[in-house]
Amino acid sequence: MSDQQATEREPLFDEAAEGAAPPEHVPELKAAEGAAPPEHDPELEAEEEDEPALDPEVAARRAAALSHVRKFGDPVLRTRARPVERFDAALSDEVRWMGGLMIDAIGVGLAATQVGVLHRVLVYRVQQESPVVALVNPEIEWKGGEEEIMEEGCLSLPTVLVDVERPLHVRVRARDEHGEEILVEATGLEARVIQHEIDHLDGVLILDRTSRDQRKEAMRALREAQEAA
Numbered sequence: 001m002s003d004q005q006a007t008e009r010e011p012l013f014d015e016a017a018e019g020a021a022p023p024e025h026v027p028e029l030k031a032a033e034g035a036a037p038p039e040h041d042p043e044l045e046a047e048e049e050d051e052p053a054l055d056p057e058v059a060a061r062r063a064a065a066l067s068h069v070r071k072f073g074d075p076v077l078r079t080r081a082r083p084v085e086r087f088d089a090a091l092s093d094e095v096r097w098m099g100g101l102m103i104d105a106i107g108v109g110l111a112a113t114q115v116g117v118l119h120r121v122l123v124y125r126v127q128q129e130s131p132v133v134a135l136v137n138p139e140i141e142w143k144g145g146e147e148e149i150m151e152e153g154c155l156s157l158p159t160v161l162v163d164v165e166r167p168l169h170v171r172v173r174a175r176d177e178h179g180e181e182i183l184v185e186a187t188g189l190e191a192r193v194i195q196h197e198i199d200h201l202d203g204v205l206i207l208d209r210t211s212r213d214q215r216k217e218a219m220r221a222l223r224e225a226q227e228a229a
């Protein structure tokens, strides 16, 4: 896939760079803003069944963004990404493009592998008003002993929601897109999103981190959706 990066990335960036305005509806962020605690964690879900219909313009932007996101079955999602060695304008463009896609897709995180770029780069934003954070070559330096189970979704696995147990606290060392070292002490949703996206960079999906029963059920749903498409 890496050979395709240069040819793929540039036209996609031009397409996606526009329209990065925050969507009017961000169902994923409701809980983070202090709404009543949901029965399951909506933050990581691609979509909720009982969600009100999106504004048509927002929905169109979301569909356009999702068309760039590789879906289950694409081998790139099972490929380990390589460390970034050059912190140049192309990397900044890549990060900006990914941030725009993530926002348009109404996601809270996106890993480069999900858009077919085998760079160890992820972006996330767990609060609607916050800036998008980019982590380049992230390494989990420390995980707390306390774990929590929450339901997660993934932009690459439409309709799938599975329970995933993860450490509640992590410390992550990374660089930003300019090569500056950063240290993130993350907890709760932020810690969960970072771990989910780092998994993507290692070719790991939430299907690998849930129970055998939930994985079976999810695989069946994915197959049915693919057959129906």
Ligand code: NI
Binding pocket: 153, 154, 155, 156, 196, 200
């Ligand atoms: Ni994901």
